[in-house]
Amino acid sequence: MKNLLFAVFLIVFCESVFAEEAKLTHSPKQAVGLSLGWVVANGLSYRRYFGTQFVQGTFAGSINKDEDKEYVDASISYGNYLNRFDLNKGQFPMGLKFIAGIEVERDTNRRADLVSQEENKSPNELHLGAGLGFDFGNPGRRGILFAMDFIYTGSFRGLSDLEFVRLGLLPSVSIQYNM
Numbered sequence: 001m002k003n004l005l006f007a008v009f010l011i012v013f014c015e016s017v018f019a020e021e022a023k024l025t026h027s028p029k030q031a032v033g034l035s036l037g038w039v040v041a042n043g044l045s046y047r048r049y050f051g052t053q054f055v056q057g058t059f060a061g062s063i064n065k066d067e068d069k070e071y072v073d074a075s076i077s078y079g080n081y082l083n084r085f086d087l088n089k090g091q092f093p094m095g096l097k098f099i100a101g102i103e104v105e106r107d108t109n110r111r112a113d114l115v116s117q118e119e120n121k122s123p124n125e126l127h128l129g130a131g132l133g134f135d136f137g138n139p140g141r142r143g144i145l146f147a148m149d150f151i152y153t154g155s156f157r158g159l160s161d162l163e164f165v166r167l168g169l170l171p172s173v174s175i176q177y178n179m
Contacts, residue, residue: 028178037172041075077101095139100130129153
């Protein structure tokens with residue numbers, strides 16, 4: 001509980017301190033890319049910018065009716081740039097962001113996952129989370145952007161009666177092209 005309170009305090013503090021510096025010039029309107037991880041999900045992503053904020057949707061799916069296997073992963077996430085800075089005088093731009101979202105996942109082939117080796121009772125999982133991330137590249141301009149997020153995630157199994165599975169810090173990575 002102390003970790004959660006500290007994370008919330010850190011996010012609110014960073015947002016208030018760096019809000020003025022987070023104004024981006026020549027901001028892109030949208031981005032497309034690939035994501036891998038929890039909360040921002042696995043698959044193809046589309047991001048829409050609204051100044052220093054963005055909304056991102058991610059989707060991946062695969063169905064094999066012959067083997068009765070299916071994998072569907074979809075998420076919606078919200079981000080807000082807290083600060084944008086250069087590590088080496090304009091040669092290595094970065095962006096610090098707050099990110100939060102929800103992911104719904106269905107995998108009928110999974111026995112265990114990377115975080116938990118317990119036998120899955122349901123192929124459906126729901127992941128909710130919030131955290132901080134870094135964008136490397138051109139967070140406020142057109143071009144390629146690499147992102148690494150660390151999201152405090154709560155995971156639940158099932159759809160009708162949710163069973164709590166885990167709570168912890170999980171990573172996500174993505175590559176985006178700002179247009």
